[in-house]
Amino acid sequence: MSAVDAPVGLAGRLGQSAVRPDGVAKTQGTFEFSGDLSADGFLWGATLRSPHPHARIVRIDLSGAWKIDGVQAVITAEDVPGRLTYGLISHDQPVFAHEVVRFVGEPVAAVAADHPDTCRRALEAIVVEYEVLTSLTDPEQAVDGSFPPIHPDGNVIRHQRIVRGDQTIEGPVVVEGTYELGMQDQAFLGLEAALAVPDPGGAGVELHIATQWLHEDRKQLAACLDLPEEQVRLVLGGVGGAFGAREDISLQVHSCLLALRTGRPVRMAYSRHESFLGHVHRHPCRVWMRHHADESGRLLRVEARFVFDGGAYASTSSAVLINGITHAQGPYHCDNATVDGWAVRTNNLPCGAMRGFGVVQACFAHEGQMDKLAAAIGVDPVEIRLRNAMRTGDHLITGQVVESVAPVERLIRELAELPLPTEPVGGHDHDPMRLPGGAGLTADPATIRRGIGWAISIKNLMYSEAFDDYSTARVRLADGVATVKFATAEVGQGFVTLAGQIARSVLGVGDVVLDRIDTHIGSAGSTSASRQTWMSGGAVDGACRLVRERLFEHLAAVHDLEPFQLAIDGSDVIDTVGTLRVSVAEATAGLEFDETFEHHHRPTEDLDEFGQGNCHTAFAFAAHRAVVDVDPELGLVKVVQVATVQDVGRALNPLSVTGQIEGGIAQGVGLAVMEEIILVDGHVRNASFTDYLLPTFLDMPDVVIGLVEEPEPQAPLGAKGVGEPPTVSSTPAVVAAIRDAIGKDLHRVPVRPTDIVFG
Amino acid sequence: MSVVVPTSLADALRAVADDPDAIVLAGGTDLMVEFNEGRRRPSSIVAVHRVPELSTWHHDPVAGTLRIGAGVTYDEIERDPIARWVPALSQAARTVGSPQIRHAATIGGNVGTASPAGDGLPVLAALDAVVELTHERGVRLVPFGDFMVGPKRTVRQPGELITAVTVPVLSGYQGYTKVGVRNAMVIATASVALVVRPGAVAIALGSVGPTIIRCHDAEALVSAHADFEACRVSDDVVHEAAELVRAAARPIDDHRSTAAYRRHAVGVLAARLLRRAFQ
Numbered sequence A: 001m002s003a004v005d006a007p008v009g010l011a012g013r014l015g016q017s018a019v020r021p022d023g024v025a026k027t028q029g030t031f032e033f034s035g036d037l038s039a040d041g042f043l044w045g046a047t048l049r050s051p052h053p054h055a056r057i058v059r060i061d062l063s064g065a066w067k068i069d070g071v072q073a074v075i076t077a078e079d080v081p082g083r084l085t086y087g088l089i090s091h092d093q094p095v096f097a098h099e100v101v102r103f104v105g106e107p108v109a110a111v112a113a114d115h116p117d118t119c120r121r122a123l124e125a126i127v128v129e130y131e132v133l134t135s136l137t138d139p140e141q142a143v144d145g146s147f148p149p150i151h152p153d154g155n156v157i158r159h160q161r162i163v164r165g166d167q168t169i170e171g172p173v174v175v176e177g178t179y180e181l182g183m184q185d186q187a188f189l190g191l192e193a194a195l196a197v198p199d200p201g202g203a204g205v206e207l208h209i210a211t212q213w214l215h216e217d218r219k220q221l222a223a224c225l226d227l228p229e230e231q232v233r234l235v236l237g238g239v240g241g242a243f244g245a246r247e248d249i250s251l252q253v254h255s256c257l258l259a260l261r262t263g264r265p266v267r268m269a270y271s272r273h274e275s276f277l278g279h280v281h282r283h284p285c286r287v288w289m290r291h292h293a294d295e296s297g298r299l300l301r302v303e304a305r306f307v308f309d310g311g312a313y314a315s316t317s318s319a320v321l322i323n324g325i326t327h328a329q330g331p332y333h334c335d336n337a338t339v340d341g342w343a344v345r346t347n348n349l350p351c352g353a354m355r356g357f358g359v360v361q362a363c364f365a366h367e368g369q370m371d372k373l374a375a376a377i378g379v380d381p382v383e384i385r386l387r388n389a390m391r392t393g394d395h396l397i398t399g400q401v402v403e404s405v406a407p408v409e410r411l412i413r414e415l416a417e418l419p420l421p422t423e424p425v426g427g428h429d430h431d432p433m434r435l436p437g438g439a440g441l442t443a444d445p446a447t448i449r450r451g452i453g454w455a456i457s458i459k460n461l462m463y464s465e466a467f468d469d470y471s472t473a474r475v476r477l478a479d480g481v482a483t484v485k486f487a488t489a490e491v492g493q494g495f496v497t498l499a500g501q502i503a504r505s506v507l508g509v510g511d512v513v514l515d516r517i518d519t520h521i522g523s524a525g526s527t528s529a530s531r532q533t534w535m536s537g538g539a540v541d542g543a544c545r546l547v548r549e550r551l552f553e554h555l556a557a558v559h560d561l562e563p564f565q566l567a568i569d570g571s572d573v574i575d576t577v578g579t580l581r582v583s584v585a586e587a588t589a590g591l592e593f594d595e596t597f598e599h600h601h602r603p604t605e606d607l608d609e610f611g612q613g614n615c616h617t618a619f620a621f622a623a624h625r626a627v628v629d630v631d632p633e634l635g636l637v638k639v640v641q642v643a644t645v646q647d648v649g650r651a652l653n654p655l656s657v658t659g660q661i662e663g664g665i666a667q668g669v670g671l672a673v674m675e676e677i678i679l680v681d682g683h684v685r686n687a688s689f690t691d692y693l694l695p696t697f698l699d700m701p702d703v704v705i706g707l708v709e710e711p712e713p714q715a716p717l718g719a720k721g722v723g724e725p726p727t728v729s730s731t732p733a734v735v736a737a738i739r740d741a742i743g744k745d746l747h748r749v750p751v752r753p754t755d756i757v758f759g
Numbered sequence B: 001m002s003v004v005v006p007t008s009l010a011d012a013l014r015a016v017a018d019d020p021d022a023i024v025l026a027g028g029t030d031l032m033v034e035f036n037e038g039r040r041r042p043s044s045i046v047a048v049h050r051v052p053e054l055s056t057w058h059h060d061p062v063a064g065t066l067r068i069g070a071g072v073t074y075d076e077i078e079r080d081p082i083a084r085w086v087p088a089l090s091q092a093a094r095t096v097g098s099p100q101i102r103h104a105a106t107i108g109g110n111v112g113t114a115s116p117a118g119d120g121l122p123v124l125a126a127l128d129a130v131v132e133l134t135h136e137r138g139v140r141l142v143p144f145g146d147f148m149v150g151p152k153r154t155v156r157q158p159g160e161l162i163t164a165v166t167v168p169v170l171s172g173y174q175g176y177t178k179v180g181v182r183n184a185m186v187i188a189t190a191s192v193a194l195v196v197r198p199g200a201v202a203i204a205l206g207s208v209g210p211t212i213i214r215c216h217d218a219e220a221l222v223s224a225h226a227d228f229e230a231c232r233v234s235d236d237v238v239h240e241a242a243e244l245v246r247a248a249a250r251p252i253d254d255h256r257s258t259a260a261y262r263r264h265a266v267g268v269l270a271a272r273l274l275r276r277a278f279q
């Protein structure tokens, strides 16, 4: 039964594939994305960016821009009234470059004008004289200290070791490898866009913005604008995807400054090219690992060294680093570890959050190692993983006990049961689109080799390292209608669907109204870290339960009953030991119950100098098996199938879960075989979708999905976050399958045709 | 900016003759990218998509030729009957962009852009196609090999319209094959077209030089040693031809691939096409 056909009042509860409230508008093209926003008399804003990866600003001459008709504001670092810098963890990134530029694309100035073309001409008329400096583009030079600091905070953003157990263990079986990952882009389709509307007299500003975290934006914005936080109001504009790239400030401060300066609404919107320069990316990373195991392949000790290239500014690099190194052991039991991790500054594009957040890098390395270990002792990839599978109660290399449900063995066994593709290479219908090379008709089926690869992952959920992470929700129940308010950024993941499902399930209502998503309520935290179902789901659930308590108390008083006797049954309130049955609508006629709830997850700790401490909240696991067809002579790959079993706790909306898994696999396949921002000496070579290739429909494999639903006791709704795990282990599974097909040791993603042919 | 939208060939020719600097806009799938990225700022445009004479084709069974109007889209070229008459051109058409792009993209635009990666071009080169350039004052017929003189450079003169390309309708094997990093909707990193005529083959390469490259040495070798009656060619000849193809390529390193890979790939593709042709 689909949610649409369900009896009125029962449709769209938890566990059902409720339809998205914004689904029809999005498919029909009427949904208002933040790029569609407009206001009477608005101006356009645009940004002047550095053409150099590293240069001293000798002189900026704005006079040419001011002379152009229609130009209303031209601003630089001089015009920032408050703090000159921002950042999620440390504020080291200038609103506008001051004295020095540190990456290609760094904002230097901004203009507001009556037309985008006027803006363009104004930017061209600004003269910036640069003295080009040598750039730091090799992260190892930041690690070894051989390059002078490119920022007052130094070139090392963070260094952290993990030292656990017996450091002397060697072998008997030893496998070693170095793994590299290129820079991946989040490539959301809805480009950065905002509309800033100033209050009369410049006392404040309202910003409509596609973002992942309204309150964090507000905090950073208010500091830069030198306004009290209450005077800076944020409203979520329609978001067309995020994947981490909207966690940092991009055009927020610029658009508000221009609006306050001109006293008029200002609209800014990036082009695709500008978007590549204007947001953070997935960290390129080099990981060295050496695994020590006994003759049966059981892990004895893992050694690792990580170097994350953070680019010019810190963003979330220090947290990405911790995620990477603390997941070095993978979803396996291992008592001893020696890990060294660096996140460093270079003159490359800044890197920060992207789906998987450091764990993608760790998983690509540890899964490559597990396959090497399997080969070394002569067992298959499934057996080696079963022998080492982590269980609930095991220790991580940080000393933290994994209290989460950890069904690793079950994931592997159930994945092995999922069907492999039955069709031969190229399919029964000889459709060239099923072969490597596709429409290019390059493949001769006889030369194609098929391979199968496995990868398993562990991913932390929510924020780590003593961050007090919480989310707020307010629920009002009146006349049978529930109104839910939260600041949770809906970026496409479907929280707007889930919030309604929770309210219907807890309160027995049919109609749920979602209030505007803005800062007129407490923070919801970021839509990231696979956390909103757990955190904001917990907040909405908590607020609904409080409202339900008030309702039961009220009814109990009226009918002379005890509140605990009452329960919701369908769309009615019933007395579980008596005869009362009254519809929620009737019971709340003319009444109003209004409650606000904050959900906090349990506290976490910082790591000590040996990398020990309970730094993470909870974990989710996933297993992937990829089948690929490879043309070894041309180095072309067709990913035929990705099968997965994922530990989801509880599938609150099975269709949403499927969407997250399929989308996550698309992103994982992209990193495996095509997605990379190519930088040469700090300059981007492919800042467009012509050359930054994303998988299309024709590159997507068939996806076969199994879910393990063992409710997570810690989670308010029993559900784990499902967004990141599909991206984490799908990449190494695809690469393992390519290795299996061609018998070569591939250690870098994306795997390029040249790696397969000449590697 | 002025935009003229002629609805007859005569009007179109007059418009470009009157304003030789005007940019001719057909499907716009190349031009709009250039405009949007600010690489070109047109002052005047002649949009030819409403010119009916440009979007027709004519098959002459007696002459054994097909004249394809410049405004014919790749969507139409991909399908029958054109696919039956010039299979390699249809295969090339199938690799152009996505269905949406192919509905707008014209062969005249592909020829007009003259990118070494233009997918129709190696096929036109291997077929010895003739490009028809028309001015108000008259028509010039230019063999494709003389038409394209460099990357995005042609002999088209201001005031001229590309009105058609004419290709032979042949009975022998012909094929087009292209390498890109994605299964579809991707710019060629290397491509090869092969056309077999009685007693002779033609091999043309895309994306491995400033223009489309004809491989005369490889063509001569295969033409001399293949058994056209029995449709056979020895492995040795295939290998040697592939080497000659590699030698003819003049590829570069860029962000899309390396010169070494491109050179390697055209050899592999040529060998595969020869095996498909002579088996």
Ligand SMILES: Cc1cc2nc3c(=O)[nH]c(=O)nc-3n(C[C@H](O)[C@H](O)[C@H](O)COP(=O)(O)OP(=O)(O)OC[C@H]3O[C@@H](n4cnc5c(N)ncnc54)[C@H](O)[C@@H]3O)c2cc1C
Pocket: B023, B024, B025, B026, B027, B028, B029, B030, B031, B032, B033, B048, B070, B071, B095, B096, B097, B098, B101, B104, B105, B106, B107, B108, B109, B110, B111, B112, B113, B117, B118, B119, B120, B160, B161, B162, B163, B185, B186, B187, B188
């Ligand atoms: C997403 C995307 C994917 C693409 N993929 C491919 C691909 O895989 N392979 C490929 O080869 N190309 C590809 N292209 C490029 C483009 O689609 C083709 O080159 C197409 O054939 C251009 O035709 P058009 O009608 O759109 O040309 P337009 O953009 O209208 O014009 C292109 C050029 O030709 C000139 N011109 C057009 N018609 C005439 C005429 N009658 N007389 C004189 N000059 C003329 C124009 O002045 C201009 O210089 C792609 C483009 C996009 C946007």
